Amino acid sequence: MSLDGARERQSQGHLFDLGACPSSRWIFRRESDSVQGMSKHFRPWKIDDAQLLPASVQDYVPKEHPARFIVALVRESLDLCEIEASYHSHLGQPPFHPIMMTALLLHGYASGIYSSRRIAKACSERADFMMIVAGDAPDFRTVSDFRKRHLKALARLFVQVLKLCEAAGLAKLGHVAFDGTKIKANASKHKAMSYARMKQREAELQAEVDRWLAAAEAADAEEDARHGAKRGDEMPDWIADKKKRLAKIREAKAALEAEAKAAAEEETRRRAEAEEKRKAEGKKRNGPPPAPPSTEPDGKAQRNFTDPESRILKSKDGFIQGYNAQAAVDGEAQVIVAHAITQSTSDQDQLTVLLDGTKANLGAKPKEASADAGYCSEANLQALADRNVAGYIATGRAKHAADDKRGTGGPLTQAMRRKLQRAGWRTRYRLRKQIVEPVFGQIKQARGFRQFLLRGVEAVRAEWALICTAHNLTKLAQGRSLPAAAKTARKSLVAA
Numbered sequence: 001m002s003l004d005g006a007r008e009r010q011s012q013g014h015l016f017d018l019g020a021c022p023s024s025r026w027i028f029r030r031e032s033d034s035v036q037g038m039s040k041h042f043r044p045w046k047i048d049d050a051q052l053l054p055a056s057v058q059d060y061v062p063k064e065h066p067a068r069f070i071v072a073l074v075r076e077s078l079d080l081c082e083i084e085a086s087y088h089s090h091l092g093q094p095p096f097h098p099i100m101m102t103a104l105l106l107h108g109y110a111s112g113i114y115s116s117r118r119i120a121k122a123c124s125e126r127a128d129f130m131m132i133v134a135g136d137a138p139d140f141r142t143v144s145d146f147r148k149r150h151l152k153a154l155a156r157l158f159v160q161v162l163k164l165c166e167a168a169g170l171a172k173l174g175h176v177a178f179d180g181t182k183i184k185a186n187a188s189k190h191k192a193m194s195y196a197r198m199k200q201r202e203a204e205l206q207a208e209v210d211r212w213l214a215a216a217e218a219a220d221a222e223e224d225a226r227h228g229a230k231r232g233d234e235m236p237d238w239i240a241d242k243k244k245r246l247a248k249i250r251e252a253k254a255a256l257e258a259e260a261k262a263a264a265e266e267e268t269r270r271r272a273e274a275e276e277k278r279k280a281e282g283k284k285r286n287g288p289p290p291a292p293p294s295t296e297p298d299g300k301a302q303r304n305f306t307d308p309e310s311r312i313l314k315s316k317d318g319f320i321q322g323y324n325a326q327a328a329v330d331g332e333a334q335v336i337v338a339h340a341i342t343q344s345t346s347d348q349d350q351l352t353v354l355l356d357g358t359k360a361n362l363g364a365k366p367k368e369a370s371a372d373a374g375y376c377s378e379a380n381l382q383a384l385a386d387r388n389v390a391g392y393i394a395t396g397r398a399k400h401a402a403d404d405k406r407g408t409g410g411p412l413t414q415a416m417r418r419k420l421q422r423a424g425w426r427t428r429y430r431l432r433k434q435i436v437e438p439v440f441g442q443i444k445q446a447r448g449f450r451q452f453l454l455r456g457v458e459a460v461r462a463e464w465a466l467i468c469t470a471h472n473l474t475k476l477a478q479g480r481s482l483p484a485a486a487k488t489a490r491k492s493l494v495a496a
Contacts, residue, residue: 109470
């Protein structure tokens with residue numbers, strides 16, 4: 001044996017001692033032989049081969065994919081008569097099928113894709129979206145116009161999907177938790193102006209416009225010579241822009257004044273009712289009568305020029321221009337059973353709205369309800385008692401609800417504080433965090449919804465309904481109990 005052969009045999013024996021398989025064919029004699037010595041075979045890559053038989057578009061999506069579930073649900077279980085009935089004319093090019101467009105929008109929202117442009121792009125790039133549109137992708141304007149045209153009808157699908165969740169056993173109204181989250185509006189907070197600043201800026205702009213008009217009137221002869229055939233009194237672009245800004249400021253100022261006047265009238269009415277109640281009970285007044293409410297807005301009251309119905313709200317990330325989105329979540333599977341939108345930072349007025357919304361949607365009230373300290377008030381605690389709902393409402397801001405040691409509040413608030421302290425760590429209030437807060441995390445973090453696309457409180461309310469519908473669809477898809485739920489829902493629809 002030659003010296004090279006002995007060395008090769010020695011190196012192979014060393015590899016076998018380290019655990020290498022004796023039949024392995026991945027041993028190279030020289031570095032230059034690394035490619036020639038390979039015997040690994042790869043699966044054929046037929047990227048340029050033509051398909052002789054057209055495959056079904058559904059074959060490109062796994063059977064357990066949520067897109068298939070949503071298409072089946074929309075086709076078989078949802079009533080879209082309201083949307084389909086809006087198409088009357090036979091003129092022009094046939095529109096896309098409303099069932100397909102509804103399934104496309106719902107799947108987009110469930111996948112965290114909300115923009116019409118991004119949905120249209122996904123229809124050409126993602127297999128699940130291509131399956132829904134069957135390869136015939138609509139333009140982004142078509143998606144946007146469909147959502148705009150049928151926004152209210154799409155929002156009402158929330159109740160149908162919620163009833164499917166109930167039929168599937170995902171919503172039992174045993175324990176419902178309430179909470180709110182601040183979501184940015186489609187407007188910048190830097191496009192807002194306070195009432196005091198409006199008054200100041202209105203006077204400044206009016207003075208600038210008046211100065212220009214006076215100068216133009218005095219310089220008619222000079223401008224005639226300068227402009228020749230033109231009249232010479234054309235309004236420059238900068239002054240036209242100032243007049244538009246002046247009109248917008250006056251419109252916003254008038255809206256703030258109207259709101260202040262309405263609030264003053266409501267406060268006057270409330271004081272009159274309280275005074276009549278005091279006289280009927282024979283109680284004495286404590287202190288002098290209060291001054292009448294002012295009909296002029298507070299100087300710090302603001303209004304946004306992009307979305308006038310949005311408000312400056314305080315959130316954990318600072319102040320934002322947005323809306324306060326509310327949700328009531330069932331403890332069985334984190335299904336949203338009621339939703340609401342408010343322009344107020346406070347959650348206090350929304351507890352009865354969510355309670356009554358739950359009963360309106362499912363025909364029954366929850367057995368238990370929990371909420372944080374933002375919902376605590378004598379009126380809300382009395383509303384829970386009147387509706388025979390066992391309430392667990394935090395009475396103050398503390399790490400644990402039972403740690404609130406203050407003695408403030410009315411009799412119902414103090415009774416709730418004793419109730420939470422008596423149960424300690426076993427209190428049912430502890431369920432609130434694990435029921436409602438993960439839902440906002442799934443919507444805002446997992447699916448990336450952090451800003452509304454539409455403007456105006458009514459449009460935002462409908463958009464929030466779509467977000468809640470998509471959330472419930474994901475829960476229903478995870479449950480994979482569509483056949484039984486659909487069968488039960490169809491029976492209830494026929495009976496109705």
